[in-house]
Amino acid sequence: MMSDENWKQRAQSSMVNAFGDPLACMVRGEGTHLYDSTGKRYLDFLGGIAVNSLGHAHPVFVDAVASQATVLGHISNFFVSPPQVELAERLLRLSGAENGGKVFFTNSGTEAVEAGLKLARLHANKYGKTKIIALEGAFHGRSMGALSLTSKAKYRDPFAPMLPGVIHIPATLDALEDTFDDDVAALFVEPIQGEAGVQQLPEGFLERARQLTDSHSALLIFDEVQTGAGRTGSWFAWQLEGVKPDALTAAKGLAGGFPIGALVVFSSCADLFYPGSHGTTFGGNPLATHTANEVLSYIESEGILANVKAQGEALRNGIMALESSSVKEVRGEGLLLGVELNEPVAPVVAKRAFDKGLIINAPSDRVIRLAPPLIISDDDVQEFLELFTLALEEPS
Ligand SMILES: Cc1ncc(COP(=O)(O)O)c(C=O)c1O
Structure with missing residues (x-):
């Protein structure tokens, strides 16, 4: 051996x-x-x-992958499949976005963040806004868009320049107050910053973020790639404090190890994407979505x-x-x-x-x-x- x-x-x-x-x-x-x-x-x-x-x-994971592989593994996004639709509906229900929300499937957390960034850009361009805010300590992935939201210099500097218009602020109520104006299109927040060392936000931060994004017509986007899918004991971490975002990302635990990610867009901005505005070959394929359905269903029923x-x-x-x-x-x-x-x-x-x-x-x-x-x-x-x-x- x-x-x-x-x-x-x-x-x-x-x-x-x-x-x-x-x-x-x-x-x-x-x-x-x-x-x-x-x-x-x-x-x-x-x-x-x-x-x-x-x-x-x-066994639930093993059976899910094996059984779906024998039936239908991959199709293109010219078509839909029952597991895909069922997972979209399930995610809308579990994330509290069932009243008019919509889902975009991806293969990873980074891609879910990229979809969120494109959502933010669509919103920015619609209203003539230019700024996107992320927090110091944030980790949102390492593709060029997601990396622009990630704050660590060690990860960013070798790949400069980053996306224009992205600003990092300290995770404090004062910094929120000082930064917000009508030019802000979106605020990206991890409800708990996992990569920064499981850092929690100051008391009242999310609530104030919700108020400021509302009053300046900006989107509040939670990156729940690490905190979502039941990791915190709630389906999504926003439910711990009850501050609802306009969109959230999920990935990691969604299918228990089968690669998948999702952007869940709440009703406030569910119609920004239009045909041709985004795409993916693998995202949402029957194998990944069936596995996620089975894993989430087991978590729920057990x-x-x-x-x-x-x-x-x-x-x-x-x-x-x-x-x-x-x-x-x-x-x-x-x-x-x-x-x-x-x-x-x-x-x-x-x-x-x-x-x-x-x-x-x-x-x-x-x-x-x-x-x-x-x-x-x-x-x-x-x-x-x-x-x-x-x-x-x-x-x-
Ligand atoms: C909050 C958060 N966003 C995005 C990502 C990137 O996800 P992925 O590695 O699946 O692309 C991670 C990965 O650790 C993460 O913790």
Whole structure:
């Protein structure tokens, strides 16, 4: 059998080095665990970065892909298919956009953001507006449009110039007040900034954002690529505070690992797109949409959102109860949690955890992100706490 090292070397010589050195070569997944090519077992508390909602090789996922593949895998967007229409209707219902909202399907989160940007441009051009606002710390993807909304200089600078008209402001109420005028076409917001280290917005931020976008006829667009599809214990994070957007993006966990994304446009601007204004070859194909329908339907019928809330709480309490002086706070919602450490050692802790068989990641120097499958059990939480304790304890 090929060794893990051998696979890693072959990967390095055959694929562009956009992701850095691979940690391992994974060959199999089962439930909440992954196995590398040496047979080493890992508890997966990152879930493909908030993607594997039902864990690995869940029978619902497996049956969905297999059964649809035998019937109808792909058609063009000259046609519609029952799974596509059913998923659009399901997403409108789950996201609260059922009264006149519309959906555009994509293959990824970035593409959903791109669709949102095009929506913002259509709105801007209709009313002669030029500005689009995003927040400092924001991550919206890395295509040229989405990258223009992403704030990190390290990601943006090598690819300058960015899209004109995009402004980044601090995530504060004052900055909102100072920036808004009638020239603003849209405000893009992640209800929780996942890549920035599971950062929550200040109290009242979304409510004020809604008031200001309304009073200046601008669109409020939530990027729920990471927070959507049940990750926070609500179907979409906007429902936690009750501030409704004009559009939202979803992707990651929607089909439990099958690539799919969506822009949900609420009734306020559902008719901006017109034939020819946007398109995609794969977006919304029967295989992806059927899988998403089955995954979402399972989450709904099995009460998985309640599990997300309960296990999120158990994790938060368990981590805060650890006898470790390393942990400062646990933040986030449901099963999107950020563990802030007192020292800037999160990458070291994540690596130590990996060596001990626990997959987590460090989106910043002081923060460990947890985004496990939504179906984790009490035993998984227990196993996590044991492994995480070991990763925290070992001297650096
Ligand atoms: C909030 C947010 N938007 C957009 C993206 C990009 O999504 P994708 O990687 O599926 O293109 C991500 C990915 O992490 C994200 O977290």
